[in-house]
Amino acid sequence: MSAAALFSTRNRAAATIYATSWLDTVAAWLLALLWILPLAYAVWTAFHPADVSTRLDLSAPWTLQNFRHAWEAAPFARYFLNTMILVALILAAQLVLSTLAAFAFARYRFRGSNVAFALVLVQLMIMPDILLVANYQTMSQLGAVDTLLGIGLPYFASAFAIFLLRQTFMGIPRELDEAARVEGASTLQILWRVYVPLAKPVYTAFALVSVSFHWNNFLWPLIITNSVESRPLTVGLQVFSSVESGVEWSTICAATLMTSGPLLLAFLLFQRQFVQSFMRAGIK
Known part of the structure; x- marks a missing residue:
């Protein structure tokens, strides 16, 4: 290959890399705008009276009255x-149960261990909403309806955590055990x-x-709770949409x-x- 052809090939490769980087930057900015615009609107509306929040009046005074009203209304x-x-x-x-389960799957071989781990992975493929009726019936039989325990109990075992920790534990040398x-x-x-x-x-x-x-x-706490004493923040917000x-x-x-603050x-x-935690954990 001649020097001119090699130079031309390198120029095309550099141009392709530059164009790809530029497109990635533009896409990142567009996604950032899509995320920041609703938040900016929420901040503007929350800190201004109702008659000002519907128009962009930069000279309008900022107020905390909406926060006081919201705090007193619920x-x-x-x-x-x-x-x-x-x-x-x-x-x-989740941390306690997933740690024990992941350690057992990573370091012990017992009859049916592969089948049991496959069932754990199957749980990752099931949408939680599909289990709402079954979970409610179970909580009702346990007498845990309208309690914090009833909200949290179906989530105490996490297939996602078991999978992550098992993969991490399997990468630890057995010489450390010995x-x-x-x-x-x-x-x-x-x-x-x-x-x-x-595995920190x-x-x-x-x-x-x-967290x-x-x-x-929102959906499961809404279904399982009936009183203020056991409602979380997300369910409590619905009081403002029913005035x-x-x-x-x-x-x-x-x-x-x-709520989101x-x-x-x-x-x-x-x-x-x-960011460092996700990078070290290998989560894409």
Whole structure:
């Protein structure tokens, strides 16, 4: 190949790479705008009176009255408490049960182990909404309807967490097990002192997914709860869409920001740790 042809080929390759990078940048900006525009509208509407929120008046005064109205219109303190207890309860149960199950699948071979793990993977293919009726019947038989336990119990075992942790545990050399046993460590001590520390990025990544999902979960808590004492934030928001005088968008946006605010704030404060956890965990 002549020097001119080689130079031309390199130029075309460089142009292709540049065009691809430019298209990726444009697509990223478009996706960012699609995400930020509804949030910007919600912020503008929440901090302005109802008669101003429907038009773009940059000179309009900002106010916190919508947040006061939303806080007084519903027992938000109780909703926040219920949501935090629920999220913490589900996450704690998922981490404990998934760790034990993943360790058993990764390090023990027993009759039917492959079939059992295949059944765990099948759960990932089943939409949770399909199990609403069966879960409600089970919670009713257990007397857990309209309780925080009834909301969280169907989610205590996570197939996603079992899969992630099993893959991580299988990548840990067995020599570490043998070295720990020589030192007199029991099986649970090996799990706690060897496997769990090495899987911290996976635990962090899964915790972010779990907290985000159950903080925003709406349909199952709506079905299983009947009273204020057990409702989470997402179900409590529906009180603002059922006012007889019409939908008050300013109040709804204020209530929505109070609901999603903790997650947004946590992401802004810990976004570097979030990204690093997902990268180290190998989650695409």
